[in-house]
Amino acid sequence: MDNPIAFTILAISLAAVIYISWWGRRFTSSTKDFYVAGGKISPRLNGWAMFGDYCSAASFLGVAGAIALAGVDSWWVAIGFFGAWIFVLVALAGPLKSSGKFTVGDVLIGRFGGRSLKFLAMFTTVVIGTLYLVPQIVGAGHLFELLLGWDYMVTVVVSAVVMGLMVILGGMMGTTYNQAVQGIILLVAMLLLFVMAAALYFGGNPLSIVAHAMDTVPPTEAAKVIGQVVVPPPAEGAAHGPFVLAEAVRQGFADLPNALTPGVAVPDIWNQLSLVLGLLLGVAGLPHILIRFYTVKDATDAKKGAQITILGLAVFYIAVLFVGFATMMILYDELIQMLAAGERGRATNMAIPLLGMELGGEVVLGIIAAGAMAAMLSTAVGLLISMTTSLSHDVYAGVLRPQSSDRERLVFAKLGAVVLTVIALAASVWLKDQNVAILVAMCFGIAASTFAPVLILSVWWKGLTKEGVITGLVVGLVVSLVFTFARFGGVPEVFGIRVLGNPALYGVPVALLSIVVVSLLTRTTGNAREFMALAHRDS
């Protein structure tokens, strides 16, 4: 085993997670307990659980790693992740809680009814959830690979089994406590990196991190010229100080951009617009986040929980910027070596654990690994819960077997967790070398093109019709999936339209337009007046 101390810390945290899931079993006697913990979660606990649920591998590993490689432009993923919550809080949290029960499909069914909507809502939930599960497994696989030196295939299987086990054991109550604890671990781990990096390498002054970043060529740019860089030998009897290679690159290539130069990693204005649009609307369509609003008593508690999440995210994502810059400078040589070896995905996803190793040896590596694992597990479990709830509640109980018992529905939900984990596992092998933050951002794009416009218009527009909802969901899903897979497949254009890094710029307007046009042409507005009154009642 490569890192026994780090592995021991990680194993202890994993054991604690599985114990909490097992402990949560005693609170899971019905499907309502399994799906939404009986709606008995306090706003504060829910706020931390949402923070843990939301801060996935992308937030903890991907964004800081991307900043470390390419500079400040990559911070926009973090800003988008934050901005999405403002949108959800203002536009959706309250009405969603007031008008739904277990799943986002409930909101649509509550207004329009009908089996077709249930199927469509379930299908969209499963597509988004499965794609979102992939980066969590990829991140976990790389992490175990780094820690234990195991083969990637073995590590992804172990990670997926743990994820599935947590859901099958615990249900929503165990998941909530796990997510809340993991959220706190995540925040502490990121702040620990920030404080240690500033103290050990930058004289305890965080602004010194920024000052150094302004003198550093991002590794992605430096790797292009590294063969021409001359590193001066150290003075006799002295060792090389920190940042030697970074300083040599800067001295040799004064014209290259620095880590704070905007526009380096952003290809153009359209890619940036698509990314930030997808991120802003994405959470409003992510079932594993939205389901958390059903775990509290009422709309006011839903918003109070969201406020705690938003404050936590602001602190976390600002720290990520500093940690990303510090990682760039401290691991400059290693990052360039990985880039030169063609291991960009590994460099991005594993930069933060490597920083932990550099700053505090195996102990800090273990804490960071526990934080990273917490990020992946809490998100993965949230995803599995929301998907299995939709499968069991919307389809099995709602359409296939309405007369089924609570126990049968629970068994169906747990079987669903196994099947979905296996599918995500297969996709994780295919997408092994992708940056987890980019994978997650693409899921945001799909969610923004499907559930987000449909849900927002459902709770705010009386003129919305059932046909409009179905058309919008289908069109948004097809357009966003086509452009997502075109991007993965390296296809530059689809029907003469350029493929962007995120599908939202095409998916969102097309979905919105089709919803509005079809709604204006049809009349099935459902029980609009009563539904609106329910959704917007004062709690």
Add this chain to the structure above:
Amino acid sequence: MSTPNEGQPLAAADGADADAIKRKRGTAIKLLLAFCAMYFTAAMIATPTFAHIAGIEILGMPLAIYTGLLVFVVGIVVTRLCLAQDKGS
């Protein structure tokens, strides 16, 4: 088969009349517009097209960093306003 919010009579929901919904919608739109204006302005400045603006240095840091940080500040202000409005109603 259970339906959403079963046991709660929809028509008699203790609730919001058309005016209240209109008022809530107006407030939500204003808050979102304020946030989106900041968010998209900051995002667009950070593109190659406007890199010359984003790169303007203020107190040793480029403008893009300040606008990025400002998104967090505006977001928190909007959050507080949204919850304050709830308390008011």
